[in-house]
Amino acid sequence: MLNIRYELTRNKKTKPDYNSLGFGQYFTDHMFLMDYTEGKGWHDARIVPYGPLSLDPASAVFHYAQEMFEGLKAYKTADGSIQLFRPDKNIERMNRTNERMCIPKIDPADALEAIRAIVETDADWVPDEEGKSLYIRPFIIATDPKLGVHPSHTYLFAIILSPVGAYYASGINPVKIYIEREYVRAVRGGTGFAKVGGNYAASLKGQEKAESMGYAQVLWLDGVEHKYIDEVGAMNVFFVIDGEVITPALDEGSILPGVTRASAIELLRSWGVKVTERRLAVDEVLAAAESGRLNEAFGTGTAAVISPIGELNDEGVKHIINKGEIGPVAKRLYDTLTGIQWGSVRDDFGWTVKVK
Numbered sequence: 297m298l299n300i301r302y303e304l305t306r307n308k309k310t311k312p313d314y315n316s317l318g319f320g321q322y323f324t325d326h327m328f329l330m331d332y333t334e335g336k337g338w339h340d341a342r343i344v345p346y347g348p349l350s351l352d353p354a355s356a357v358f359h360y361a362q363e364m365f366e367g368l369k370a371y372k373t374a375d376g377s378i379q380l381f382r383p384d385k386n387i388e389r390m391n392r393t394n395e396r397m398c399i400p401k402i403d404p405a406d407a408l409e410a411i412r413a414i415v416e417t418d419a420d421w422v423p424d425e426e427g428k429s430l431y432i433r434p435f436i437i438a439t440d441p442k443l444g445v446h447p448s449h450t451y452l453f454a455i456i457l458s459p460v461g462a463y464y465a466s467g468i469n470p471v472k473i474y475i476e477r478e479y480v481r482a483v484r485g486g487t488g489f490a491k492v493g494g495n496y497a498a499s500l501k502g503q504e505k506a507e508s509m510g511y512a513q514v515l516w517l518d519g520v521e522h523k524y525i526d527e528v529g530a531m532n533v534f535f536v537i538d539g540e541v542i543t544p545a546l547d548e549g550s551i552l553p554g555v556t557r558a559s560a561i562e563l564l565r566s567w568g569v570k571v572t573e574r575r576l577a578v579d580e581v582l583a584a585a586e587s588g589r590l591n592e593a594f595g596t597g598t599a600a601v602i603s604p605i606g607e608l609n610d611e612g613v614k615h616i617i618n619k620g621e622i623g624p625v626a627k628r629l630y631d632t633l634t635g636i637q638w639g640s641v642r643d644d645f646g647w648t649v650k651v652k
């Protein structure tokens with residue numbers, strides 16, 4: 297039990313127009329905070345008005361990026377209740393990231409209690425239209441005010457909330473992806489499997505290049521041979537070749553083990569669709585596209601949900617997938633997954649957790 301202290305605001309914000317939310321632009325009235333001190337453990341759980349943090353400029357996070365973050369969502373169902381989607385998976389991954397980053401773990405029951413408490417506090421911010429949700433962003437930063445390169449002895453765990461619409465401006469319409477053959481995002485033995493800001497910082501240069509050419513995201517290749525597909529940064533990727541669904545395997549440790557990725561695989565297998573997790577060379581996908589055997593491509597992610605990919609650009613050569621339209625596999629996954637999340641499809645898997 298966390299024994300959360302509540303300090304609620306008297307100045308509630310005016311809610312934004314829920315028809316033009318975009319992603320991660322607005323934040324709710326409160327935030328959850330908890331401190332860690334070596335020898336004392338995690339302590340002082342509190343829900344306070346949302347606002348700036350005061351940190352020593354020497355805080356380790358600013359210099360050596362010892363930090364982590366997570367992302368999950370709360371959904372409002374037709375009967376007015378609020379539910380989370382597989383929070384246990386995010387919490388498990390949070391502690392795997394913590395392990396890699398020398399950040400102290402958080403008791404999974406405490407992490408879930410914190411998420412539930414902050415969502416319940418700002419429950420009036422959970423959008424009630426299908427397609428919109430409350431994005432939950434837990435994160436931990438190292439706060440020791442010391443410039444030596446060592447794991448910190450003090451940390452801050454925070455959870456902030458943001459009502460969101462679709463991650464991509466195109467919504468459910470297919471996105472265009474640029475294959476990045478120069479820069480890499482992660483290497484074997486590195487932090488690719490962990491949810492840390494540094495992975496995303498490393499992706500910005502390629503992302504900027506792709507965006508300047510009109511592409512939504514970058515397709516990252518492996519950091520050693522620049523040959524095998526890793527992921528898209530904000531999402532994992534799937535390809536349907538001759539009816540078989542193929543996604544890069546996680547065993548190299550350079551790919552984020554997405555909760556939506558795992559859920560998509562479980563759903564597809566429950567429908568009897570063949571799903572293979574393996575090393576997948578980008579040239580194999582492009583050859584399949586050229587010979588008309590690449591039926592579909594799509595990304596999966598908490599923010600991105602299921603995002604069809606309509607075009608892959610390989611150094612100027614454009615490969616159009618499924619005539620630039622959403623395919624049947626991506627559509628069925630999108631409808632089922634979002635149906636479970638918003639409560640309009642029965643949750644046979646026990647994936648949803650009711651908050652209130």
Ligand code: COI
Nearest residue numbers: 367368530597598599600
């Ligand atoms: C998510 O899907 O939750 C992510 O963290 C991806 C991105 C917004 C960084």
